[in-house]
Amino acid sequence: MEFEYKIDGQPYLVKVLKKNNKNTYIKVQDDLTILITTNYLATKGYIKRILNDETDYLRNVIEKVKVRALKNEDFYYLGEKYDIIFVDFDKVEVDGFKIYSKDKKQLDKWLKKQMLEVFEERLHYNYDLFNEDIPFPKLKIRKMKTRWGVCNKRDTSVTLNSKLIEYSLREIDYVIIHELSHLVHFDHSKEFWETVKYYMPNYKDAVKALKN
Numbered sequence: 519m520e521f522e523y524k525i526d527g528q529p530y531l532v533k534v535l536k537k538n539n540k541n542t543y544i545k546v547q548d549d550l551t552i553l554i555t556t557n558y559l560a561t562k563g564y565i566k567r568i569l570n571d572e573t574d575y576l577r578n579v580i581e582k583v584k585v586r587a588l589k590n591e592d593f594y595y596l597g598e599k600y601d602i603i604f605v606d607f608d609k610v611e612v613d614g615f616k617i618y619s620k621d622k623k624q625l626d627k628w629l630k631k632q633m634l635e636v637f638e639e640r641l642h643y644n645y646d647l648f649n650e651d652i653p654f655p656k657l658k659i660r661k662m663k664t665r666w667g668v669c670n671k672r673d674t675s676v677t678l679n680s681k682l683i684e685y686s687l688r689e690i691d692y693v694i695i696h697e698l699s700h701l702v703h704f705d706h707s708k709e710f711w712e713t714v715k716y717y718m719p720n721y722k723d724a725v726k727a728l729k730n
Contacts, residue, residue, distance in 0.1 A: 519562065523552065523569055525577055534565060542568055546579045548586075585730070593617070595629075596636070597686030633659060633683045637694075640687065641676065644694045647717050652701040666728060667693040669700035685727065692724035 519534040534554045542556040593600050600617045610628040611618045619625040658677040668677040676697045695717045703710035
């Protein structure tokens with residue numbers, strides 16, 4: 519089922535997926551489509567009443583999706599926005615908040631190099647903060663859709679989301695401290711969060727920044 523629903527006069531496409539579940543879930547996708555997952559017996563009238571009740575929630579989520587989309591169009595490096603200027607240069611050069619590159623391929627290569635250097639340096643820095651006797655993990659970097667970092671105790675590795683390079687050192691350090699803390703407590707127990715807080719007292723500020 520699909521239909522149009524207006525919020526503040528702006529039309530949005532609503533897609534309804536019916537499954538054998540008791541609850542109804544609402545999600546705003548990146549293209550601003552409102553995805554409804556609900557029970558097989560749910561009627562269009564029932565769904566519209568839910569949308570009416572959740573208008574404030576939808577308005578806030580849609581705004582966040584729009585802000586995130588604008589940010590994705592811009593180039594961010596270590597928490598700062600840069601203008602990318604393509605010129606016939608042999609190598610990438612950074613001048614203030616401008617980055618000069620011959621083409622996107624050269625820029626991507628430079629960014630991967632910076633990513634490895636920054637993540638490795640911050641991993642060593644934050645590892646040295648820990649008083650606990652934990653092994654030094656291998657660093658892995660890859661693009662992830664839903665997670666900022668992953669700790670694998672089996673092969674003693676920490677995987678960081680490549681998108682982290684867009685954020686400041688505070689956010690990068692938080693994710694690293696979060697994953698290193700899993701080598702102390704491999705769960706999200708009270709003791710785990712106490713460990714995170716011990717090494718980064720203001721970690722909630724970083725969490726908030728990563729959610730925007």
